Amino acid sequence: MRILAIETSCDETACAVYDPGVGLLAHALFSQIDLHAEYGGVVPELASRDHVRRLLPLVRKVLRESDTPRPDAVAYTAGPGLAGALLVGASTGQALAWGWGVPAVAVHHMEGHLLAPMLESPAPDYPFMALLVSGGHTQLVEVAAPGRYRLLGESLDDAAGEAFDKTAKLLGLGYPGGPAVAQLAQQGRDGVFRFPRPMTDRPGLDFSFSGLKTAVLHAVKSHADDAQTRADIALAFEQAVVETLAIKCRRALEQSGLRRLVVAGGVSANRRLREQLAQLDADLFYPRLEFCTDNAAMIAVAGALRLQAGERAGPQIAVRARWPLAEL
Amino acid sequence: MRLLAIDTATEACSAALLVDGAVSERHEVAPRRHGELILPMVQTLLAEAQLHAADLDGVVLGRGPGAFTGLRIGCGVVQGLAFAADLPVAPVSTLAALAQGGWRETGCERIAAAIDARMGEVYLAHFRVEAGLVVIEGEERVVAPDQVELPTDGWCGCGTGWAAADGAMATRNRDRLITVLPQALPRARDLLPLGEAQLKAGLGVVAEAALPVYVRNEVAWKKAT
Ligand SMILES: Nc1ncnc2c1ncn2[C@@H]1O[C@H](COP(=O)(O)OP(=O)(O)OP(=O)(O)O)[C@@H](O)[C@H]1O
Ligand SMILES: [Mg+2]
Numbered sequence: 001m002r003i004l005a006i007e008t009s010c011d012e013t014a015c016a017v018y019d020p021g022v023g024l025l026a027h028a029l030f031s032q033i034d035l036h037a038e039y040g041g042v043v044p045e046l047a048s049r050d051h052v053r054r055l056l057p058l059v060r061k062v063l064r065e066s067d068t069p070r071p072d073a074v075a076y077t078a079g080p081g082l083a084g085a086l087l088v089g090a091s092t093g094q095a096l097a098w099g100w101g102v103p104a105v106a107v108h109h110m111e112g113h114l115l116a117p118m119l120e121s122p123a124p125d126y127p128f129m130a131l132l133v134s135g136g137h138t139q140l141v142e143v144a145a146p147g148r149y150r151l152l153g154e155s156l157d158d159a160a161g162e163a164f165d166k167t168a169k170l171l172g173l174g175y176p177g178g179p180a181v182a183q184l185a186q187q188g189r190d191g192v193f194r195f196p197r198p199m200t201d202r203p204g205l206d207f208s209f210s211g212l213k214t215a216v217l218h219a220v221k222s223h224a225d226d227a228q229t230r231a232d233i234a235l236a237f238e239q240a241v242v243e244t245l246a247i248k249c250r251r252a253l254e255q256s257g258l259r260r261l262v263v264a265g266g267v268s269a270n271r272r273l274r275e276q277l278a279q280l281d282a283d284l285f286y287p288r289l290e291f292c293t294d295n296a297a298m299i300a301v302a303g304a305l306r307l308q309a310g311e312r313a314g315p316q317i318a319v320r321a322r323w324p325l326a327e328l
Numbered sequence: 329m330r331l332l333a334i335d336t337a338t339e340a341c342s343a344a345l346l347v348d349g350a351v352s353e354r355h356e357v358a359p360r361r362h363g364e365l366i367l368p369m370v371q372t373l374l375a376e377a378q379l380h381a382a383d384l385d386g387v388v389l390g391r392g393p394g395a396f397t398g399l400r401i402g403c404g405v406v407q408g409l410a411f412a413a414d415l416p417v418a419p420v421s422t423l424a425a426l427a428q429g430g431w432r433e434t435g436c437e438r439i440a441a442a443i444d445a446r447m448g449e450v451y452l453a454h455f456r457v458e459a460g461l462v463v464i465e466g467e468e469r470v471v472a473p474d475q476v477e478l479p480t481d482g483w484c485g486c487g488t489g490w491a492a493a494d495g496a497m498a499t500r501n502r503d504r505l506i507t508v509l510p511q512a513l514p515r516a517r518d519l520l521p522l523g524e525a526q527l528k529a530g531l532g533v534v535a536e537a538a539l540p541v542y543v544r545n546e547v548a549w550k551k552a553t
Contacts, residue, residue: 039548043547043548045396045547045548046547046548048396048397048400049396049540049542049547052400052403052404052407052539052540053539055407056407056411056535056536057536059411060411060536070412083397084396084397084400087363087397087400087401087404088400088404089404090363090404091363091366091400091401091402091403091404091405091408092404092405092407092408093408094367094405094408095367095404095405095406095407095408095409095412096408096409096411096412097408097412098367098371098381098408098409098412099381099408099409099410099411099412099413100412101380314367315367315368315371316363316364316367316368317363317364317366317367317401317404317405318363318364319363
């Protein structure tokens with residue numbers, strides 16, 4: 001059974017061919033980062049326009065590379081994300097499926113992120129705890145079995161990745177900010193600045209990162225604007241985010257009694273986060289670096305799960321810009 | 329020829345099928361419901377004709393200009409279908425479809441097709457008729473309706489652009505218009521003859537080259553730094 005997967009929820013156009021019995025057969029991605037960089041963030045209309053241009057050439061590429069004349073199903077991201085961008089993948093994906101006479105299935109983008117470590121070996125066994133840390137989400141999810149999710153905590157304001165991106169802007173770094181802040185932090189001196197670890201002093205598993213951004217802004221404004229100071233601030237910021245995430249992960253593992261932790265989403269690429277989480281009393285599972293951020297391989301894995309559960313999409317083409325994981 | 333045509337670039341959601349000269353059509357004025365309606369329409373048309381996608385000789389895409397999101401839904405559907413069934417695509421201007429409909433209804437051979445583009449502008453193009461097919465004169469453009477002046481007498485003003493800004497274009501060009509159809513929307517059936525001619529002339533394209541033509545390209549503003 002070969003699944004063609006399509007991801008167009010934000011600023012990457014991606015395709016993959018995946019066989020649940022064999023593994024990943026091909027994947028390809030076109031990043032629009034350069035297109036949006038000069039605007040300092042994703043411009044939705046430009047993103048949609050680019051997806052239309054990029055999608056079919058990528059489909060043709062992965063089908064050829066995997067020697068797949070006709071897949072057995074088509075999975076596409078139906079949300080959450082930018083509505084116009086999602087519609088490109090949804091309409092093309094459904095028409096492809098119908099033209100081939102095979103089923104289409106709608107995939108939840110965050111379920112994709114969450115299942116990305118299933119492409120690695122060893123893959124985690126169920127049940128496990130999952131920390132989703134991306135540009136739009138910071139969530140702790142208890143995964144009892146395939147498709148059975150319980151949201152234990154999430155960010156009440158900015159997502160961790162968003163905090164990285166906003167801090168990058170404050171420090172005069174480009175978009176996307178996560179990797180840039182992490183790189184600058186390497187030159188930072190430990191202990192020059194110290195920012196709060198928001199919401200760690202009270203019980204619960206929710207997060208809040210918007211205050212941290214204010215603290216960074218204050219530090220930037222009230223100190224000399226030189227390269228070393230900026231590096232010091234980047235380091236203190238990264239330490240605060242990473243330690244906060246780690247504290248909540250420890251708490252979630254203790255509360256649930258689980259011993260496996262899956263970490264996925266763009267911020268899971270962060271090295272300091274990985275070092276800190278390695279100290280937890282749990283087996284850790286990450287996607288490979290290129291599958292931490294948006295990709296279609298993860299959409300294929302989630303699509304396979306949904307197909308197996310008998311789900312089918314269409315013929316109505318519908319997407320959900322907002323779509324809580326808890327509604328799955 | 330057996331052709332499927334789709335236009336979703338305006339408030340209308342429209343699909344039509346040509347089978348050896350016979351036309352069937354599904355057409356609904358349904359703003360923001362293109363995603364919900366278009367594939368069921370296509371499936372019904374083919375099922376009624378007892379055809380599969382692979383039995384077609386090509387697909388005609390109303391490639392805009394029009395509302396961006398609706399336009400891309402139709403484009404995605406055509407791209408996906410044409411790719412999967414390995415069919416050539418004839419991308420046809422949505423303004424040309426509108427003009428073809430204006431000629432079909434009025435017989436007038438000078439058609440100024442205009443679609444309300446919002447934000448105080450219209451998409452506009454002028455057409456003449458040759459051998460039963462509209463042919464564009466000049467270019468498609470996006471303009472403020474009170475700046476439009478028809479070049480000669482004897483025009484049919486066709487499309488929602490003629491109602492925009494309280495009919496400013498019609499008022500200004502009163503003397504040069506024979507008739508105005510301000511409620512006219514593009515229909516997929518009018519894409520068929522235009523697409524058929526393109527395909528017969530060998531001007532069909534592969535699925536990935538069937539792209540929207542937006543005409544309005546000022547859609548992002550750089551941050552003042
Ligand atoms: N090394 C890193 N350190 C910290 N943050 C990083 C790193 N690499 C990427 N990021 C951040 O990850 C985010 C992008 O991740 P991802 O692509 O998973 O998010 P998204 O798809 O935009 O959001 P979502 O999936 O929630 O809709 C960005 O905010 C980016 O700054
Ligand atoms: Mg993502």
